[in-house]
Amino acid sequence: MAHIIDGKQIAADLVADVAAGAQAIYAAHGVKPGLAVVLVGEDPASQVYVRNKVARATEAGLNSIEHKLPVDTTQATLNALVDELNNDPAVHGILVQLPLPAQLNEEEIIARIAPHKDVDGFHPVNVGELVVGNASLVPCTPQGCLIMLQKTLGDLSGKHAVVIGRSNIVGKPMAMLLLHANCTVTIVHSRTRNAEALCKEADIVVAAVGRAEMVDAAWIKPGATVIDVGINVTEIDGKRKLLGDVNFADVEPLAYAITPVPGGVGPMTIACLMNNTLIAARNQLAG
Numbered sequence: 001m002a003h004i005i006d007g008k009q010i011a012a013d014l015v016a017d018v019a020a021g022a023q024a025i026y027a028a029h030g031v032k033p034g035l036a037v038v039l040v041g042e043d044p045a046s047q048v049y050v051r052n053k054v055a056r057a058t059e060a061g062l063n064s065i066e067h068k069l070p071v072d073t074t075q076a077t078l079n080a081l082v083d084e085l086n087n088d089p090a091v092h093g094i095l096v097q098l099p100l101p102a103q104l105n106e107e108e109i110i111a112r113i114a115p116h117k118d119v120d121g122f123h124p125v126n127v128g129e130l131v132v133g134n135a136s137l138v139p140c141t142p143q144g145c146l147i148m149l150q151k152t153l154g155d156l157s158g159k160h161a162v163v164i165g166r167s168n169i170v171g172k173p174m175a176m177l178l179l180h181a182n183c184t185v186t187i188v189h190s191r192t193r194n195a196e197a198l199c200k201e202a203d204i205v206v207a208a209v210g211r212a213e214m215v216d217a218a219w220i221k222p223g224a225t226v227i228d229v230g231i232n233v234t235e236i237d238g239k240r241k242l243l244g245d246v247n248f249a250d251v252e253p254l255a256y257a258i259t260p261v262p263g264g265v266g267p268m269t270i271a272c273l274m275n276n277t278l279i280a281a282r283n284q285l286a287g
């Protein structure tokens, strides 16, 4: 039986630390760390994420400000809102929920957010800082995965980690964080030959592909630790169900440790967003 990594509990502990940090900031400066969350359109999954982010921010003693814009928002309007938030001293962190409607240029918006307020860690300046090992604001989902791995395994030095997926949000920054933690890192993706065989050599597998239950027991070495980033919404017998990228029932018996879906990566992503908002506020208030 694998150890089930309790993302909910690890996230709750991190949020409690953030709340203590936010209180200390309030005591010293009379301001709460402020997080602005921007949602464009009505995408149901994005609405759920944003609602969770705002609720958790309030619990952590942050000031969260939600901006909802219609689906037909123009680039000029969104640019103007980002400029306003960049210049607002009460806002320490800015998150524009992705994906954006097709008429909007995501790359342009990401680059427009002031790097010191970029709590997603997606701005090219922050991506560069991550690559050189100097990052202050690191993308939340991979940061959450790294924290769970370190809590479960301790020092990761020398371990072979396979990251499945090469997105800017998860796969690439995850690989970089694991490299900085002294892992030997392989990224496999849709064009990789023998992805399954490469993955079967890994001590650590991080699955971030967005395909329900793609990774089964054939991909996993006995005793490996498996982090499942997938949240695939599926209908089973008329009921809405969340499935990971990993076939949990198949992999769990042979893994050393594994994250559940839900209750693994999801809560950690939000907790890391709270933590990034605290870090951004500290940096800004320190001048």
Ligand code: GUN
Pocket: 095, 096, 097, 098, 099, 120, 140, 141, 169
């Ligand atoms: N959409 C899915 N994940 C994320 C994330 O981490 N940040 C933002 N801004 N949008 C997302």
